[in-house]
Amino acid sequence: MSTNTKHEIQTVKSYSEINEYIKKVLALIEKEEVTEEDAKWITTETVEGFREHVNPGFLAYRKTVTKDGQFAAVEWSDEGSCFTDVHGKKYIDCLGGFGIYNVGHRNPKVVKAVTDQLKRQALHSQDLLDPLRAILAKILADITPGDLKYAFFTNSGTESVEAALKLAKMYSERTTFISTTRAFHGKSLGSLSGTAKGMFRKPFLPLIPGFRHVPFGDIEMMRKTFETCALVGEDVAAVILEPIQGEGGIILPPEGYLKQVRELCDEYEALLIFDEVQTGMGRTGKMFAADLYDVVPDIICLAKAFGGGVMPAGAIVAKEKVFKSWFPNPFMHTTTFGGNPLACAAAIATINVLIEENLPARAAEVGEYFLQGLREAAEGHEDKVLEIRGQGLMIGIEFHKDEIGYEVSKAMFDRGILVAGTLINSKTIRIEPSLTISLDEVNVVINAFKEVLSQVNCK
Template identity: 85%
Template sequence: MSIDLNKEVVPTTEKTDVTDYIHKVLSLIEKEQVTEEDAKWITQQTVEGFREHVNPGFLDYRKTVTKDTQFAAVEWSDGGSCFTDVNGKQYIDCLGGFGIYNVGHRNPKVVKAVTDQLNRQALHSQDLLDPLRAMLAKILADITPGDLKYSFFTNSGTESVEAALKLAKMYSERTTFISTTRAFHGKSLGSLSGTAKGMFRKPFLPLIPGFRHVPFGDIDMMRKTFETCSLVGEDVAAVILEPIQGEGGIILPPDNYLKEVRALCNEYGALLILDEVQTGMGRTGKMFASELYDVVPDIICLAKAFGGGVMPAGAVVAKEEVFKSWFENPFMHTTTFGGNPLACAAAIATIGVLIEEKLPERAAQVGEYFLNGLREAAVGHEDTVLDIRGKGLMIGIEFHQDEIGYEVSKGMFDRGVLVAGTLINSKTIRVEPSLTISYEEVDTVIKTFKEVLAQLDK
């Protein structure tokens, strides 16, 4: 038996320390309730771990929504429309993981489906045919708009956008894409090329070539860009749009805008990709926001709430004519974990809950009630609040200044309601609670918003 003398030997004491630490962490996970001493240790380890091993920038970020720079929210458990921090304080979650928890936190039907599948098989072999992927794809073909038929499964929104862009390129061999200002499609290189925010883009330039950005909602500029691209031999492969811009500040499209974009795509032989990562799965009052505007895309991108707030999951669903470019070689674009059995079980259960409990319809009703209540609360505070807008339970509150938005976020957080400014437009805070949120909880949020505005205007 030979010994590698160059191999670094880890001292036994170091291994023991790591093992003890692992056992302590696992024992805390196992507990249904943590003690006050446990909570202090968890908080200390969390803050220290972020500072030394994750990213200290997150600690500065948290100061925008915590009181006196205290890291008050080390989250520990959740359920329904709320989450609870390690000290036992409960918050109504109106951020919703940026739109993840459409069916609520730890929806029991979704948790059961995932647990049942976990008891049978967690991940698939990557070689044999896995049944839940086929079954979920059939369900998506049934519920998505128009003649969308074939699905490719991913783990996140940016992966869904990446897949859609590659699919569009293979379909026509064109390389020009049109996106819009204030758009957010993700942060991997392809999707970042479609994203509009310069702060995210500049450090990584040059990005994928061929992307052009036009003002969102400006159909004349969209038309001129199509015409120009055609004249110079750079025909458009696809337009990629969010039906309602989320990170951009809950920006609603002008009347008929999406239909006119659809018509331009048809005229110039381009595809229409709708990024419904945030607007899909019932958020806006329909299962998909494209249904609000009576538009059928060639490719639709899904993620966030697609996994039911339990599993990371996403999908791209496309028309057969578009998707068949991947028929000849299904390994042209793959992902190890996309469409895994646990994620598919979660997505199937999520769709079942959305349909059976009529959550899209409920989002429309509760959303209207929520919007009206927030607008009434803002009466008399027009110097502070610029606009309140939205569809379903995708609501944006825009202020005259960034600083006001942050102060409102902090004030509501201190009173047990979590909201957040958007990544693109910090003047706007988003309200995206679970679609299961009760009217009583909505009233609490409205009351809290009114109290914070009154406090700021003193």
């Protein structure tokens, strides 16, 4: 279809016709339950919409997790540790929205806080002082490690990383950053400069100058890079690290590594930025992975689970000596929707749930049980499974070949369990369920994994 023809067809449609379509959709949203006829219409519209107006590439990707390529998986509702598709099939969610559902799907306390706030005010004026932002910042100062004190709020992980990078530049006016191989920090230009995967980087080169990547876990290479940068007058502004690499394949740091990086940063007067977008909010068995490794960064980045799986929300929290470079002009870095009342309400309620239900400790306990069960299930399948590793409820299953991971993911999905690969290391599938997942659900996943391994052909 030519552009002109397409335009002519579009102009024929009146606003009244478009609005009739919109009203049908709103009526479906209003329904507590949809009929089979509704489900078929929604599925058709979803597939067609992705093909024609979102991105047809998603359809090709989703074939790996749909039975016989029928695009049956159109999600419709969720609760607890599960989501349900439009046809009523229930799935145990072990992807967890890439780690956003720490307190579960639609946690009632988080939903209540957001709806209560919505009844009063949705967004702030941008000029007056908004109370929930101040209150949430105080709570973050209380729960984050060490002397982290001031918060800036964002809408996503990549925005949190962007804010951290800009803050680090203003603190010292240095322009060199050290990141690591297999790192993932987001896909906006600054964050992408710290991200490691060439496939994501190459189309957008040149990125922000000054970034150097060293192998994750190699403290000697980190030291040599610091030394070299100092010798050539390109002193390091900051090191940015995920305490545990998520998209890199759930890579745990060697013993003592993070403390040694902290010491190097102190020696060369550089900042240490912890990207805890995926590891934060109880995921690893502590409220933050920084607590797990007893290291205090200068800036911590949060997002994903920060909004309780209900609202997009993120933050950075920094030490006063670092953050005060933004004191003279608080408009040096801003975002319209960051720290809005609904997001702050969600984050406050999320922290309440994490504390009251002791979910970080539960993540440690259930994670240990999950890891052990998966490892036992993999016994005898060493030709397929290379390693199963993790911390808390952040678990990676690495296979010898990408193809095995794809087949396992698809077979698990057909059995009502959602898992997915990591963005940097496609041989590894992640297990990141809600921290509220029951032991019965964990056992279902372990048994399904054992069954799938016995049936998947690794050739």
